[in-house]
Amino acid sequence: MSSKKSSISRRNFLRNTAYAASGILILPRHVLGRGFTAPSDKLNIAGVGVGGRAETNLPRAYNNGSDNIAALCDVDDRMAVKARGMWPNAPYYKDYRVMLEKEGKNIDALLITTPDHMHAPIAMAAMELGKHVYVEKPLTHDIYEARMLTQAAKKYKVVTSMGNQGSSGDDIRLIETWIQDGLLGDVHTVHVWTNRPTWPQGIPTPTGQFEVPKELDWNLWLGTAPQRDYNPAYLPAIWRGWVDYGSGSLGDMGCHFIDVPYFALKLGYPVSVETSVGSVYKGFFQEVINTDGFPPSAKSYIQFPQRGSLVPVKMIWYDGGIKPERPAELLPDEPMGENSGGMIFEGTKGKLMAGIWGKNATLLPTSRMKDVVLPKSKFPFVEGGADGHQQQWVKACKQGYGAYTSSDFAIAGPLTETVLMGNLAVRSYQYSETDAKGEKIFPGRKKLLWDGEKMEITNFAPANQFVKRNYRSY
Amino acid sequence: MKANNSRRDFLKSTSLAAAGFMIVPRHVLGRGFVAPSDKLRIAGIGAGGKGESDLFEFSKSPQAEIAFLCDVDDRQIKKSVERFPKAKRYYDWREMLEKEHKSIDAVSVSTPDNVHAVAALAAMQLGKHVYVQKPLTHDIYEARMLTEAAKRYKVVTQMGNQGSSGDGVRIMQEWYRAGLIGDATEIQVWTNRPIWPQGLGTPPGTDTVPAELKWDLWLGPAQEQTYHKEYVPFSWRGFWAFGTGALGDMGCHLIDPAFKTVGLGYPNAVECSQVAIFEKAWTPEYFPESCPAASSVILNFPGKSGKPDVKMHWMDGGIIPQRPEELGADEQFGDNGGGGVLIIGTKGKIMCGTYGADPTLLPTSKTKTVSVPQTLARVPEGHYVQWVNACLAGYGQKEVSSPFEYAGPLTETILMGNLALRTWNIRIEKPSTNGRKQFSYPGRKKLLWDAVNMKITNYDEANQFVKREYRKGW
Numbered sequence: 001m002s003s004k005k006s007s008i009s010r011r012n013f014l015r016n017t018a019y020a021a022s023g024i025l026i027l028p029r030h031v032l033g034r035g036f037t038a039p040s041d042k043l044n045i046a047g048v049g050v051g052g053r054a055e056t057n058l059p060r061a062y063n064n065g066s067d068n069i070a071a072l073c074d075v076d077d078r079m080a081v082k083a084r085g086m087w088p089n090a091p092y093y094k095d096y097r098v099m100l101e102k103e104g105k106n107i108d109a110l111l112i113t114t115p116d117h118m119h120a121p122i123a124m125a126a127m128e129l130g131k132h133v134y135v136e137k138p139l140t141h142d143i144y145e146a147r148m149l150t151q152a153a154k155k156y157k158v159v160t161s162m163g164n165q166g167s168s169g170d171d172i173r174l175i176e177t178w179i180q181d182g183l184l185g186d187v188h189t190v191h192v193w194t195n196r197p198t199w200p201q202g203i204p205t206p207t208g209q210f211e212v213p214k215e216l217d218w219n220l221w222l223g224t225a226p227q228r229d230y231n232p233a234y235l236p237a238i239w240r241g242w243v244d245y246g247s248g249s250l251g252d253m254g255c256h257f258i259d260v261p262y263f264a265l266k267l268g269y270p271v272s273v274e275t276s277v278g279s280v281y282k283g284f285f286q287e288v289i290n291t292d293g294f295p296p297s298a299k300s301y302i303q304f305p306q307r308g309s310l311v312p313v314k315m316i317w318y319d320g321g322i323k324p325e326r327p328a329e330l331l332p333d334e335p336m337g338e339n340s341g342g343m344i345f346e347g348t349k350g351k352l353m354a355g356i357w358g359k360n361a362t363l364l365p366t367s368r369m370k371d372v373v374l375p376k377s378k379f380p381f382v383e384g385g386a387d388g389h390q391q392q393w394v395k396a397c398k399q400g401y402g403a404y405t406s407s408d409f410a411i412a413g414p415l416t417e418t419v420l421m422g423n424l425a426v427r428s429y430q431y432s433e434t435d436a437k438g439e440k441i442f443p444g445r446k447k448l449l450w451d452g453e454k455m456e457i458t459n460f461a462p463a464n465q466f467v468k469r470n471y472r473s474y
Numbered sequence: 475m476k477a478n479n480s481r482r483d484f485l486k487s488t489s490l491a492a493a494g495f496m497i498v499p500r501h502v503l504g505r506g507f508v509a510p511s512d513k514l515r516i517a518g519i520g521a522g523g524k525g526e527s528d529l530f531e532f533s534k535s536p537q538a539e540i541a542f543l544c545d546v547d548d549r550q551i552k553k554s555v556e557r558f559p560k561a562k563r564y565y566d567w568r569e570m571l572e573k574e575h576k577s578i579d580a581v582s583v584s585t586p587d588n589v590h591a592v593a594a595l596a597a598m599q600l601g602k603h604v605y606v607q608k609p610l611t612h613d614i615y616e617a618r619m620l621t622e623a624a625k626r627y628k629v630v631t632q633m634g635n636q637g638s639s640g641d642g643v644r645i646m647q648e649w650y651r652a653g654l655i656g657d658a659t660e661i662q663v664w665t666n667r668p669i670w671p672q673g674l675g676t677p678p679g680t681d682t683v684p685a686e687l688k689w690d691l692w693l694g695p696a697q698e699q700t701y702h703k704e705y706v707p708f709s710w711r712g713f714w715a716f717g718t719g720a721l722g723d724m725g726c727h728l729i730d731p732a733f734k735t736v737g738l739g740y741p742n743a744v745e746c747s748q749v750a751i752f753e754k755a756w757t758p759e760y761f762p763e764s765c766p767a768a769s770s771v772i773l774n775f776p777g778k779s780g781k782p783d784v785k786m787h788w789m790d791g792g793i794i795p796q797r798p799e800e801l802g803a804d805e806q807f808g809d810n811g812g813g814g815v816l817i818i819g820t821k822g823k824i825m826c827g828t829y830g831a832d833p834t835l836l837p838t839s840k841t842k843t844v845s846v847p848q849t850l851a852r853v854p855e856g857h858y859v860q861w862v863n864a865c866l867a868g869y870g871q872k873e874v875s876s877p878f879e880y881a882g883p884l885t886e887t888i889l890m891g892n893l894a895l896r897t898w899n900i901r902i903e904k905p906s907t908n909g910r911k912q913f914s915y916p917g918r919k920k921l922l923w924d925a926v927n928m929k930i931t932n933y934d935e936a937n938q939f940v941k942r943e944y945r946k947g948w
Contacts (some may be wrong), residue, residue: 069944136774199755238755278749278768279792284670284708297749297768301796322793323747325785332743332920442811447803459803 004132036249043132043397044070046107048096048122049114051079052236053136057113057163058083060133060390064464067394070104072386077215079236098123104129109397111138111390113163115235117245118223120145121471127156132397134390136163137255139246139409139416146420148394150413152392157401162412164255164388167263168382173347176264177378183363185349186311190261194341194356199469201241201320202280202296204288205234224471230334235373247423248294249319253356253361254419255341258315259371259407260358262415264345269419269452275300275425278320289430296320300422317422329364357386382406391410421450428463498666514865517542517578519567519593522550523707524607525584528634529554531858532582532605538862542578544570548686550707565688567593575600580865583607584634588716591616593948596740598627603865605858607634608726610878610885611719615941617889621882632861633724633881637829638734639857642780643875644850646735646817646824646833652846654835655819658736661786662795663728665813665828668718672712672791673757673767677704695948712765718892719765720790724813724828725888729786730876731830732815733884736784740925741887743774746894747918751790757910762899767791771891782820788891798823800836820822870918886925894921896935 029405047058048290050072063068069087076079084092093099100107109132112122120140123133127149139162140146153160165272166172171366179187212218212230221235222228240246247454261267277299280288283363297320304313318324327344336342338355345352350368353360363369382388389406398401407415428444449459514537518529521543532538544564545551555563556773564570571578582605583590594604598620611617611632624631637643649655680700681757683689689701696715712718732738748766751759768791789795797807798816800823808814809827817824823836835841846931853860857875864872876884897917906912930936936942 195750198750198752198758200752254487274797277792278793279666279669280767281671284733287669295792296751297791297793299770299793318747320768321748321750322768322770325787326745326920330920332922335919447797449803 017340041398042068043394044067044068044106044108045451046071046073046099046103046110047083048073048099048110048112049079049118049136050074050083051076051081052113053163054111054113055082057111057134057136059086061111062087063391063394070106070108071099073099074237075217075220076213078213091173093240095220097125107131109133109159109394114223115221115239115245116141116247116251117225120149121224123149124152127152127158127160130156130158130366132159132393134161134163134393137412137416137417138251139255139412140225140420141245141247141251142468143417143424144418145454146413146416150409152343153409153413156309158182159393159397159401159405160409160412161389161396161397161405162255162409162416163389163392163409164259164407164412164415165386166256166359167259167406168384168389168392169357169359169386170377170381171354171358171361172260172263172474173377173379173381174374175260175352175354175361177375178361178363179345179347181263181375181377182373183350183372184345184347184352187261187265187345187347188311188313189346190265190313190315190473191318191344191346192254192257192261192315192338192341193323193343194249195321195339195393196253196319196341197241197294197296199238199241201248201294202278202288202290203241203293204290205242205292206231208395211269214297219474222472224469224473226472234325239370243292243294243427247420248426249298250317250419253319253341254317255412256356257341258317258419259415260343260354261313261315262418263411265304265310266307267313267315267418268307268414269304270302270315270421270450271305271452272303272447272449273300273421273425274447275422275429277429278322289432291430294397294423294426295430297322298422298426300425302418302421326386327353327364331365337360382436413444417452424448424457424463424466427466428457428460431462475732489680491810492795500860501603512811512866513537513539514862515539515541515577515579515583516862517544517567517570517574517597518561519544519581519583520550520553520589520607521545521554521572521584522547522552522686524634525582526554526557528582528584528605528607528858530557532862533558535855535862535887537866538859542574543568545881546688546691549684558801568596571596571600575602578602580604580630581825585614585694586692586710586716587718587722588696588710588942589886591620592619592695592944595623597633598629601627601629603630603869605632605634605861606883609633609722609888610881611725611889612716612718612722613939613941614886614889614893617882617885618928621878624878624882630861630865630867630869630872630874631865631878631881633726633876633878634857634875635730635829635876635881635884636857637727637831638875639853639860640830641852642830642833643731643734644848644852646731646826646830648846648849649824649833649835649844650735650817650819651849654822654823654844654846655817656821657781658732658784658817658819659782660818661732661736661784662816662818663725663732663786664787664789664794665720665724665728666792666811667724667790667813668712668713668765668767670709671767672719673749673761673764674712675761675764676713677702690884693945695942695944697943697945714763714765714892714896717765718848718889719895720769720886721771721788721891724790725788726881726884727817727828727890728813729788729888729903730884731826731833732786732817733887734880735824737778738775738784738786738887739778740775740885741773741786741923742776742892742921742925743922744771744890744894745920746771746891746898748895748898749764760898760901765892766895768793769891769895771894773887779809793853795898798825798836801825801838819867836868851853861934890923893930893936896939897921897930897933900935 277295
């Protein structure tokens with residue numbers, strides 16, 4: 001992509017963000033000077049979205065007071081109860097835009113744990129102010145947003161990390177070492193599966209009129225998403241199944257599983273994607289395709305090209321209960337993966353199976369673990385492993401731009417794009433048109449070819465609507 | 475010895491024996507079972523829906539006479555009664571066979587799956603030729619018994635997989651025998667079935683039995699259960715008590731072309747996975763009585779005479795295989811949405827649709843360039859009249875496309891998939907670690923099948939699905 005094109009698209013992105021729309025001044029980083037480093041050498045962290053997963057993220061970043069929780073922000077008071085109890089002196093906001101405006105000078109970094117659709121607008125606004133960011137997985141809701149955040153991290157020179165904590169674990173480093181040491185030969189196929197969704201998908205869009213709970217600012221919860229009436233069916237957590245807010249099984253678990261092969265095999269941008277999904281029938285011959293939501297299950301094929309000396313890789317993703325075939329080397333009674341899912345690497349010289357985050361990695365047949373001398377990790381372990389992921393980011397923030405994090409946006413961005421490619425395929429698969437005879441047709445049910453640099457499906461134009469959303473001004 | 479014993483049990487337990495009917499050896503019947511008029515007098519058991527069209531198809535032969543109609547539901551039989559006003563009507567096939575067996579030459583069974591075997595065996599024991607809808611039986615054990623009975627009672631048999639009389643299956647066999655794709659190593663088969671709601675559990679409540687329906691007879695050998703309108707006339711397919719799910723519905727139509735082309739026999743291993751249903755977040759619903767909404771089943775067939783093993787991968791409920799490399803991005807994969815078959819050989823690939831329709835070599839351009847001489851006779855008279863003619867000619871005189879010696883192992887293969895799907899749902903409660911009920915699923919592994927002894931050898935619990943207990947009195 002030419003740099004000219006890039007800056008134009010970024011400008012469009014900024015114009016679209018709620019941040020720009022609300023007229024808040026975007027301060028260049030140099031204006032802020034060194035003021036953003038706390039004199040106390042504590043990192044001043046603002047939490048945006050402070051319930052649920054943030055109840056783990058924030059305490060780990062806070063680290064018993066070695067760093068400072070400087071501000072809290074949540075659109076739902078009920079979700080903030082615990083965090084506000086823990087840090088009663090931290091000013092509390094409902095709107096991150098107001099928080100950034102009022103507390104900008106008191107904040108060094110943001111830890112963002114909102115629903116997926118708000119990750120990018122909040123992270124971009126923070127980065128533009130020179131704040132370091134930790135963003136829950138998936139990094140963004142859209143492929144385009146992931147590309148923009150990746151570029152912004154470089155441009156604004158901020159320390160970044162995505163919340164796929166397994167990327168700080170020992171296991172991923174071991175697998176990376178084993179594969180790069182050639183234990184599997186040339187890896188050409190990777191199967192990845194999850195038991196997600198573990199919430200209803202493939203269901204009708206919720207209806208009915210409900211009063212918005214007084215603790216919740218529904219307009220702010222919606223943020224950049226299209227206007228829609230409040231419905232308790234969306235929150236908390238189960239927004240994941242709805243395309244306006246979440247990113248389905250892939251968004252929930254993709255980053256926790258796919259990061260292992262992505263790092264180990266240096267996958268980069270895929271070149272094509274193909275999918276099929278579990279159908280839903282409400283009556284005899286009455287299929288229901290609700291494009292507001294993700295389907296109950298999917299099986300997707302994501303193809304990666306030759307990368308230097310590395311052979312092309314086919315990645316197969318399974319969710320909703322559908323699993324890959326058991327490898328021939330796995331004995332009939334041996335478990336495959338674990339309850340939440342698993343991964344299997346197939347190479348010219350062997351196979352490797354592991355659980356989420358690369359846990360319990362084993363060569364196949366499992367007896368091979370006793371037969372080979374396993375190399376020690378070529379990569380230094382992260383202090384605290386996966387549980388040290390948040391602290392790793394905090395320490396890196398204090399060291400400044402350039403300090404290593406396990407999942408900085410330079411890699412988390414392309415990883416997230418890959419994960420979201422699966423969703424692009426699923427949404428294209430569900431996309432229908434009416435033909436001349438008045439029949440419903442599904443023209444997106446084919447192999448979609450992807451131009452990674454241009455962020456474009458080249459053989460099915462309607463698919464490109466799923467690369468980038470339009471934001472609502474709110 | 476063992477097999478004999480079980481076969482005897484089976485015979486003893488059939489309604490026919492239980493109801494005190496005498497089993498008349500064929501030699502006693504003498505030639506009396508061939509109608510003097512050279513007409514084949516057919517009794518239709520199950521005369522609505524598919525049964526209605528089956529009987530109509532037989533009647534296209536001037537030598538076929540639809541002499542008796544039997545159905546447990548006045549609504550279902552209506553059209554057949556109008557079409558064949560001279561045919562005498564019964565509700566209970568046991569009564570019909572007892573009273574009319576001297577006036578019946580052949581029986582067509584087109585009931586729900588759970589009644590196929592008992593009705594067919596009773597007819598065969600009386601020396602009647604039988605045409606039985608697919609799948610041949612509800613249980614693996616029943617399929618084996620019918621296969622043996624066809625030989626023992628020397629009757630002409632045909633399963634209702636009408637595609638097996640089509641040209642497509644024959645063209646594929648000719649291609650395969652000519653070595654166009656080398657030796658088959660993998661077969662992929664998929665269907666869009668179920669195209670009715672499936673995986674939802676037993677419908678709640680109970681309805682009043684309609685005046686037109688004899689519910690007790692509809693249940694047949696199935697266990698006592700209160701009537702619900704959802705079961706009749708079609709959705710019984712989705713419940714293991716009566717039906718056999720997507721595999722039972724379409725497996726015989728889709729697996730048949732591959733089974734015949736490659737010449738498969740009994741499988742030796744099976745594994746599966748299936749979509750989980752979440753009506754609320756985090757805890758999956760548990761509906762072991764329902765067939766799943768989507769599934770993936772992998773069967774292994776041992777290689778014959780030095781040939782490689784053949785792996786068959788079945789997918790239903792919307793999940794389909796990856797498009798083969800040789801297929802153009804915009805070319806149709808299998809049927810237009812309904813399903814398809816892909817046979818992968820050491821030297822090439824054959825693709826076809828449901829019923830063996832549109833056989834194609836891949837790449838599709840190759841299809842036109844080959845000319846393999848026709849070695850197999852076509853069936854211009856069609857599947858139904860073929861059976862009528864064979865019955866008139868007598869046992870062993872004329873070829874039929876899907877006699878039980880072939881349809882039996884094919885049906886067993888299909889039902890092996892169901893055995894795996896049902897074994898998948900066997901669960902054992904284990905000590906809870908989180909206050910919620912937790913279970914282990916010991917059947918979620920590769921199941922090894924001893925076909926000769928009809929037994930899963932590495933998980934005994936699975937063997938409950940080889941053979942049902944019939945309701946008392948059946």
